[in-house]
Amino acid sequence: MATPLEKARKDPESMKARILAVAHRIVGEYGFHGTTTRMIAQEVGIDISTLHYHWGEKKDLYEAVIIDINKDLGQKLIDVEKIIHGLPLAERMVIAIDAMTDYLFDCPEISNIMLFRYIVKTRDNVDLLGPEFTTDIARSMGLTRNSSPSTPPRAMLEVLAVMNAIHNFISGENFFPPMVRLERGEYTKTVKETLRFVLIPAFVKREGEGL
Amino acid sequence: MATPLEKARKDPESMKARILAVAHRIVGEYGFHGTTTRMIAQEVGIDISTLHYHWGEKKDLYEAVIIDINKDLGQKLIDVEKIIHGLPLAERMVIAIDAMTDYLFDCPEISNIMLFRYIVKTRDNVDLLGPEFTTDIARSMGLTRNSSPSTPPRAMLEVLAVMNAIHNFISGENFFPPMVRLERGEYTKTVKETLRFVLIPAFVKREGEGL
DNA sequence: AAATGCTTCCATCAAATAATGGAAAAACAT
DNA sequence: ATGTTTTTCCATTATTTGATGGAAGCATTT
Secondary structure, eight states: OOOHHHHHHHOTTSHHHHHHHHHHHHHHHHHHHHOOHHHHHHHHTSOHHHHHHHHOSHHHHHHHHHHHHHHHHHHHHHHHHHHHTTSOHHHHHHHHHHHHHHHHHHSHHHHHHHHHHHHOOOSSOOOOOOOOOHHHHHHHTTOSOSSSSSOOHHHHHHHHHHHHHHHHHHHTTTTHHHHHTOOHHHHHHHHHHHHHHHHHHHHHHHHHHHO | OOOHHHHHHHOTTSHHHHHHHHHHHHHHHHHHHHOOHHHHHHHHTSOHHHHHHHHOSHHHHHHHHHHHHHHHHHHHHHHHHHHHTTSOHHHHHHHHHHHHHHHHHHSHHHHHHHHHHHHOOOSSOOOOOOOOOHHHHHHHTTOSOSSSSSOOHHHHHHHHHHHHHHHHHHHTTTTHHHHHTOOHHHHHHHHHHHHHHHHHHHHHHHHHHHO
């Protein structure tokens, strides 16, 4: 039997799925407390009570958004991993950065919500530590020794540094371009250059030395 | 004549300053919409009306917090720049990362609020683009050609990558340690190592090649 | 001591918000 | 067609939130 969330994802025309999709966007823009159920309902074009009918209380809808975002991001990471598997490190990182950046610029709410969770506390206790992909990425980047059973903390922080660097530029897509005097099109291009420039050398250098 | 904000900063025992200090912390934790004037007032131990008497409406207090945070951060950057001035690039970055990390772990609300502004929209239109220090940092890192009058966008993005990497680890101080299985003390230490490892090689390498 | 001005709190308001009950409407099954 | 279930909306409630008026308290000056 499918969970309600799975059912909603299956038929993207269903009211439940439409509400969830809009919730993604609005919550990604305004955060949990900045989002009202009215904003979401209005955007979908329905009454608030219809929203509550499908998703229960606000917290439940928010948790569904978190789970959904995590699922999307996790799937994308798996897809990218398949493409880069076996290639040399520098190439792997170029392709992964390129693919993830493109993907996230298309769904910026993913980056927004991920960062949001790291930074901000919620007055209601909506925590829900959900699945994290840091370990998988570390493995994909070759940061985990095959002998050791678990990923060392240092390697996980390195992965976080990489992922968050990307998320930050996506989430700053409204704030940064005027600040650095770039048009929107130029921004995405320059972000990719910058990410490659800043992130890759460290890992390539260590591989050259250590291994 | 001193502005109200300056006056409040001058006497940290004044009610206005005490409110502002608490507002720093709470807004840093919960963001604009997640913070209520009641939360701040209760933490200070006063009535809400006293808060409104000193700071007017919520938006005004929030803007004061933003300005104050920016001032603190800007001053710290100036201090650090004085220390590292003239040293070779690699050393400059080691010292700057170390000093900024220590400082921001002491006042995490600065990192929180900086990132918050980049990511999240506010329902009320409280924008206020305040002074940015990206240009100064770019100059301090030697990313600006002396000949060119303004900082190139690419250099500004590089600075943002560096600053945001730091901010992210500070803001994640509650979320990341359990996730990467590190005690609090170990976390700060490993964060510094990771920041040095990820951020420095790229810039050092280019200096070695290009210059 | 009286008067003045500044600060604080109590009581309260108006608006916004999350949430629900119940009637109408729509979809579906028989 | 008729009955049943599901879905949607309208009206309403309780709570929270930002904000204010006015009285009481406190300090300072005269």
